[in-house]
Amino acid sequence: MFPIIAKEELGPSVFRLRVRAPLIAAKAQPGQFLIVVLDEKGERVPFTLSDWDAEGGTVDFVFLVVGPTTEKMARLQVGDTIAHCVGPLGRPSHVDTFGHVVCLVSGYGIAAMVPVLRALKGKDNQITTIVQAPDKKRLFGLEALKEWSDKVLVATSDNGNGKGPLASDQLRHLLAEHPNQPIHRVVAMCSLCLMWVVTELTRPLRIPTFLHMTPIMVDGTGMCGACRLQVEGTNRFACVHGPEFDGHKIGSWDVLLARRCSYADENVLQQSYSCRTCSQW
Amino acid sequence: MSGSEKPQERAKSKKKVNLNRVPMPKQEPEERIHNFNEVARGYTFEMAVEEARRCLNCKKRNCERGCPVSIDIPEFIAAIQKGDLEVAASVLKRKTSLPGICGRVCPQEVQCEKACTLSKKKAPVAIGRLERYVADWERLHNMTTIPERGAPTGKRVAVVGSGPAGLTVAADLAILGHEVTMFEALHVAGGVLAYGIPEFRLPKEIVQQEVEYVKNLGVELLPDTVIGINFSIDELLNTRYDALFLGTGAGLPMFLGVPGEDLNMVYSANEFLTRTNLMKAYLYPEYATPIKMGRKVTVIGGGNVAMDAARCAVRLGADSVTVVYRRSRQEMPARLEEIENAEEEGIVFFFLATPIAMLSDGRANVAALECIRMALTEPDESGRRRPVPIEGSEFIIETDTVIVSLGTSPNPLIASTTPDLKTSRWGTVVVDEKGRTSKARVWAGGDIISGGATVISAMGEARRAASAMHEYLTSGSKKIIPPSA
Structure with missing residues (x-):
């Protein structure tokens, strides 16, 4: 059993949630995830680690x-327990001294990117983070982004006149200055359609673009193949070969988008955090 | 002891032997396609005794030699003849810790029953059904006894994986007095017994009770622990354990590699079965994991896993289920019993064909399979007839759900984090005749060495490794076994 140590509404x-899971904390690296099973009848749900204390x-x-599982999870309180947690799964995010790194985040990625930012900062990168949210009310975790970024650009729909820029607009502005103000790497942990847009924006400029893919998973250890995606024409599993992939090598985006939504009717109750340009969240 | 009983037993069985076995009561097809309850209901006491009486108790004991774990088959059947089920159970438990499982999923027709003397006349003794009967009797009457454990040896063993191989090694070594920890990556123990084989063939309650039995032998089970991630093999060997057994199976699903295979509603059999069996999607929403399936389901492959997936699809409410297999019925690797069960349940077989592409409905869902007909060549040196495509014979099968069941290969996680562990080009771990790997103090068995076989062969390999490990652990000097070439 994995007791909940702290809970915060962001x-x-x-x-x-902060959960006591020493085996996971001992080996965690930026960009890795864990799988949570709430109770013996629960589903296996992956979440990127947003922090840990080894x-x-x-x-x-x-x-x-x-959906129903996250709704149930939201009702848990400090002192309650989670039946199963396993991890850290997936490969760590590739971190090195790249130069100027632009990071794009939305939704859960706003928190999940923080360990990656911290590691990138630790390697003396210059970091510009673009954060997208439906509106200011639903923008969270800005402080942590600011702590580990040199500059944070906010993309919400209510930037003053109700028609704020999209994260992709912000990225376009930065790319327009490239290579005079060079961008050496783009890392994205956001809605799938935004990641697709980002990939197509950087492709002509050949800026290395790495995406944290979040397809539907079942076991999370390489067993079921639910999270497969086409990378350079071959099957790759996000859970064991990823979740970070070179965006320019990913194929069949239309299938990925459809797959991400394939259980939406069963399991998604509300989409208030959905992407502003599609139904993804 | 058994020697003095034998002549008497033989005298009793002098009477005329019924050449037909007592039929297994089964749920009727029209009933069972609507539920996940076990298809074979099991013998009654009277049926079991009647079937046991068919055993000639012959001198040859071919059946015992046909059993990968050498169960004393004539002896346990003799006990059933006398109605002494407690003795029958204890005879079984001497050689298998998982009789309820073996009695259900072993391919007895190519093992013990094939070797049965009666099989030369007509139907062999239904050894598997009798094994199951005794195991069920023991469980239902709470008669499960824990064998006496050997004196503690002070040695610690790590068993990686809690499938049939891991459970067998863990039980064997615990009984011999070693301290055993069994690591499982999933949240439920049992490996393929839990995630792969469906409820209607192997009820999960039975799997969990046999897991409990192994735990009651003193084995510590650590679920949610992935070896290769949470601990490397070297960490385990360097910090706590004297020896280690790898029984991580073959969990990585293989795909055809044809265009369109990444379309939605194309499942690996592993995903389809894991959702259905391990996560109990057939009980959604009581269980939180859903499964999405259309009306026209197509399963690719001809093994037991393909039969399991097809039969799950029937029970989940598919209008039609078609199995596409590239060879003919005769070459199907699935057990005949399972093929017959599938046929009774209305599953349609399409032989001598293989998909060459999966076609989209325009919204990234699969809508059809483009297949090509196959012809079989003359048997090659392995005796198997190879399928070759017939040019120009392409045709279309309309479908809205595809389940790819082509087999699995070992998960590369352990091999990739254990550089000094020798593997084959198929990713299987290389072992010697005693199950020893190239890495000192590490043994392996089950699908991780075979690439994919049966529950009982995994148990046989595990038994072999367990005795070699015991020999090593009790050999006195703590010498490191040199890696085999």
């Missing part, structure tokens, strides 16, 4: 309430 329907033996993750 915004409407956005929560952070010595204290705790891990943090952030979730949006989108």
